[in-house]
Amino acid sequence: MLGFVGRRLLYLIPVVLAVTVLTFFIASLLPGDLAVTMLGDQATPEAVAALHKKLGLDLPLWQQYLHWLGGALSGDFGTSQRTGETVLHAIAGRLPVSLELMVIAELGGLLIGVPLAILCAVRAGSELDRVASAAAFGTLSVPPFLLAILLIFLFAVQLNWLPATGYVPLSEDILGNLRAMALPGLTLALLEWPAIMRILRSDMISTLQENYIAMAKAKGLSQRRILLVHALKPSSLTLVTIVGLNIGRLIGGALLVETIFALPGVGRLLVEAIFLRDFIILQGGVVLVAIGFVVVNFAVDLLYAALDPRIRHGHA
Amino acid sequence: MATLDAALDREVPVAAAERRRPGLGALFWLAVAWIAIVLLLALAADLLPLASPFKLTLDARRASPSAQHLFGTDALGRDILSRLIHGARISLAVGFTAPLLGTVVGTVLGVLAGYFRGRFETLAIAATDVLLAFPPLVLALAIIAYLGASVVNLIIVLGILTIPAVTRVARATTLSLREREFVIAARALGASHARILRREILPNVLVPLGAFFLLLAAVTIIAEGILSYLGLGVPPPAPSWGSMIAEGRDSLAVAPHVAFIPAAAMFLTVISINLIGDTLRASIDPRRSAL
Numbered sequence: 101m102l103g104f105v106g107r108r109l110l111y112l113i114p115v116v117l118a119v120t121v122l123t124f125f126i127a128s129l130l131p132g133d134l135a136v137t138m139l140g141d142q143a144t145p146e147a148v149a150a151l152h153k154k155l156g157l158d159l160p161l162w163q164q165y166l167h168w169l170g171g172a173l174s175g176d177f178g179t180s181q182r183t184g185e186t187v188l189h190a191i192a193g194r195l196p197v198s199l200e201l202m203v204i205a206e207l208g209g210l211l212i213g214v215p216l217a218i219l220c221a222v223r224a225g226s227e228l229d230r231v232a233s234a235a236a237f238g239t240l241s242v243p244p245f246l247l248a249i250l251l252i253f254l255f256a257v258q259l260n261w262l263p264a265t266g267y268v269p270l271s272e273d274i275l276g277n278l279r280a281m282a283l284p285g286l287t288l289a290l291l292e293w294p295a296i297m298r299i300l301r302s303d304m305i306s307t308l309q310e311n312y313i314a315m316a317k318a319k320g321l322s323q324r325r326i327l328l329v330h331a332l333k334p335s336s337l338t339l340v341t342i343v344g345l346n347i348g349r350l351i352g353g354a355l356l357v358e359t360i361f362a363l364p365g366v367g368r369l370l371v372e373a374i375f376l377r378d379f380i381i382l383q384g385g386v387v388l389v390a391i392g393f394v395v396v397n398f399a400v401d402l403l404y405a406a407l408d409p410r411i412r413h414g415h416a
Numbered sequence: 417m418a419t420l421d422a423a424l425d426r427e428v429p430v431a432a433a434e435r436r437r438p439g440l441g442a443l444f445w446l447a448v449a450w451i452a453i454v455l456l457l458a459l460a461a462d463l464l465p466l467a468s469p470f471k472l473t474l475d476a477r478r479a480s481p482s483a484q485h486l487f488g489t490d491a492l493g494r495d496i497l498s499r500l501i502h503g504a505r506i507s508l509a510v511g512f513t514a515p516l517l518g519t520v521v522g523t524v525l526g527v528l529a530g531y532f533r534g535r536f537e538t539l540a541i542a543a544t545d546v547l548l549a550f551p552p553l554v555l556a557l558a559i560i561a562y563l564g565a566s567v568v569n570l571i572i573v574l575g576i577l578t579i580p581a582v583t584r585v586a587r588a589t590t591l592s593l594r595e596r597e598f599v600i601a602a603r604a605l606g607a608s609h610a611r612i613l614r615r616e617i618l619p620n621v622l623v624p625l626g627a628f629f630l631l632l633a634a635v636t637i638i639a640e641g642i643l644s645y646l647g648l649g650v651p652p653p654a655p656s657w658g659s660m661i662a663e664g665r666d667s668l669a670v671a672p673h674v675a676f677i678p679a680a681a682m683f684l685t686v687i688s689i690n691l692i693g694d695t696l697r698a699s700i701d702p703r704r705s706a707l
Contacts (some may be wrong), residue, residue, distance in 0.1 A: 111542075118546040123454070126555075241687035245645050245658070246679040249665055253676075257669045259538045341535045355553045356642050370554045371646065374561050382558065390549040 104405055112394055119390045120172065124165045127383045155181070168383070170174025174256045177384030182376065187384030188272060190369060197267065198365035201288065201357070202350035204281055206343060213296030218327055220297070221304035235300070236294035248287045265362040284361040288354055292346060299342050303335040337407055344400030351392040431519045445689035446696045458504040465707030468498065488624045496677055499655035503678065506567060506649075507685065511637035514571045518578030519629050525579070526586025527621055531594055531613060537587070544580035552577050553642065567650060574639055580630045585628055589621045600661055623700055634686045641682055657682045 152158045156167055171178060177187035210363030220229040256264035262283050268276035307313065308331055316326045362368075366389065373382040449472040457464070489495055547555075556573045563569040593599060594617070602612050643649045644658025652659060657678045664675025 110616055115542060115549060118542070118651065119549050120545065122550075126558050237690070238687060241634065241683060241690050243641050243679070243682050243686065245642065246683055249668060249675055249679065252665075253668050253672055257672075296555050323478070349551075355551065356646070359646060367551075367554075370551070371557060374554070374557045386550065386558075389554075393551075394489050394549050414587060 105402065108398055108401055110176060113399060116391055118395060119394075120138060120169060120387050121165065123386045123390070124168060124381050125161070126406055127379045127386075128161060128164070134247075137344050142326055160387035172384070173385065176387055177388065178380040180341050180378055180381045182381075187381055189389070191366060191385060191388055194366045194369045196270070197363055198350070198354070198358070198367065199364060200270065201354060201363065202347060204349060205287030205288030205292055205354070206346060208285060209292025209296050209346075210343070211252055212289065213293040214300060216293075217297045217300035218332070219305060220301045221308060222327065224301075224305050232297065239290065239294045242291075243293055244287065244356055245360060247290055248283075248357060251283050251287055252360075265360075267363050280361075280363075284357045284363060287361075288350070295346075296339065299338050300335060303338055304331060307331045307335040329356055337404065340403060340407065344396060344403070348393040348400075350391060351396060381408070443691055447691040450560060450684055450688045451692070454504050454681075455508060457501045458508055460617050460643075461501045464501070468495075494655075496660075496674065498658070499660060500681055502676055503655040503657045503660060504681070504685075506654070507637050507640060507682065509567060510574060510704055511633050511689075512572050514574035514636045514640075515578050515621045515629055515632035517571060517575030518632065519582050519625060521575075522579045522582025523586045523621060523625060525620075526583040526588075526612060527617055529583070530587040530590025531609070531617060540583060540587070544583050547580045552638075556639070556643060557646070557648055559645065560636050565643075565651050570640060570643065570649065574636050577639070578636065581632070582625065582628070585625060586621050589624055590617055593617055593620055624697075625696040627700060630689050630696070634689040634693070637682065637686055637689070 149158075156164055159167070168178065177237070179186045180190065183190075197394070216232050220226075220232050223229055252264045255262045262279055264283070266280055268280050270277045313326060313331060316330050321330075351366075354365070355371055357363075358368040359371060360363040366385065370382060370385050372378070373385060458535050525540050525543075529537040556577060559573045559576075560569060563572070599612060599616050602616050607615075640649060640656070641661070643656035644656040645662045647659070647662070649658055650656050660678040661675050661682075664671075665676070
């Protein structure tokens with residue numbers, strides 16, 4: 101197990117480094133001159149040149165990168181020249197919103213997907229199974245923004261139950277916060293459940309054909325016990341991976357949903373950074389999000405290896 | 417003879433089960449018909465007797481569907497049907513060309529990685545891991561912000577985003593193929609690597625990738641819609657389904673059709689492509705998955 105962890109960790113280092121290199125160069129390619137942005141259009145060339153020197157922008161790109169990497173390794177991802185905020189501070193301020201959204205989305209997706217999957221697996225081929233499977237297939241084809249505006253139209257415009265946009269911090273008003281997160285959370289949950297349901301259903305159908313399930317039935321165990329205790333756990337290996345991948349993906353914020361519902365999450369921070377040419381936030385933000393994704397994937401790999409011993413001994 | 421009869425008997429239920437699936441067939445052809453209609457309309461957009469997609473009629477803004485404007489007009493009084501058909505060009509052009517680009521590059525990378533193994537394989541897989549570690553939309557937005565928004569740039573960016581998945585599928589398929597008897601036989605007969613790759617491996621890799629390509633096309637159409645929705649798709653006033661939906665969002669309360677008509681068009685197109693891909697996948701896969 102320790103060898104497995106070590107091999108995976110050693111592999112992650114070059115991957116993360118490559119991510120930083122790529123991010124740095126993409127961010128530096130973005131049009132616009134930071135010094136000109138800061139000083140305004142009327143700045144004299146001398147003032148621009150002086151600021152270039154001060155910010156290190158006159159150095160070759162690879163030196164700028166090494167400089168940035170040195171800072172990043174000591175925990176300094178830079179400071180936005182536009183707002184004066186450090187990258188870590190900006191991300192830390194936005195992360196709770198994205199994390200809350202992620203938790204609501206995954207919980208909602210599991211809450212819809214898992215019971216449906218179990219019901220459909222038990223009665224595979226039944227009317228319920230066919231309807232639910234068709235609904236899952238259809239939902240997979242719904243563009244996320246269509247789902248978002250559909251929910252806004254229904255719950256905000258027609259019924260007027262929930263706000264369409266805006267955000268209330270959890271610490272200020274719990275109810276207001278939940279109301280603000282309801283529609284974006286529901287949008288994401290409705291996008292998550294089909295994959296969860298389809299994977300668990302097909303894994304569960306094959307588990308239910310195993311001999312030990314027949315054995316459990318022969319022993320006269322209740323169906324509830326067989327399903328929830330004997331069948332669910334061995335069927336949820338792939339599910340763990342899917343949910344893990346989703347969490348890794350949503351750690352970077354749900355860019356589109358946060359934008360549509362005007363939530364101040366990490367995804368929106370990155371979009372704003374692109375539109376406002378805030379390279380420092382963009383670089384640091386993307387690298388931190390990518391590290392988060394890689395680390396969550398690593399954790400899923402470990403969890404998977406812990407659940408299934410066969411993986412530990414294969415080549416990673 | 418007895419054993420053969422028994423074997424034949426056991427074949428019957430399988431064949432019957434296949435014949436007992438008429439629902440899938442009808443849906444499949446409906447999906448094909450929808451894609452064909454959209455494709456034809458998009459190709460013939462300039463020949464059709466349509467209103468100009470750009471012409472503003474300010475006295476008929478957000479008009480409901482009528483004989484003059486079959487699908488009504490948007491917030492600037494432009495004919496929605498005409499914009500829908502012109503927008504289909506962008507959705508379909510990007511949706512099919514970008515995955516094609518990604519499939520070509522990914523297949524080459526994946527097949528070479530799976531066939532030759534070694535250092536190249538490690539490097540190729542690491543490269544896909546790096547690309548996958550990026551938040552894909554942020555990567556797309558950043559590159560589009562640098563290159564500028566145009567159909568060609570959208571194709572390049574969204575094409576790059578499909579490379580890692582194709583590379584992995586192509587590599588996995590190649591890995592299982594390279595140990596198969598016909599490949600070993602070709603090698604034993606003295607065939608060169610180039611010949612084995614071209615004649616034995618590639619045709620067999622392309623079959624599963626064909627169905628996978630449709631899945632990628634569906635995802636890419638949605639991704640193009642998202643970029644357009646966020647204002648980084650094809651620049652206005654050129655119509656695109658994503659930007660039409662974004663513009664329609666502001667009139668959701670007074671004229672929901674402005675947003676929902678292009679949204680429905682995109683949904684129908686995406687689900688049709690998925691249905692076709694799913695049916696093809698099921699017919700390729702002899703194991704008949706439980707899904």
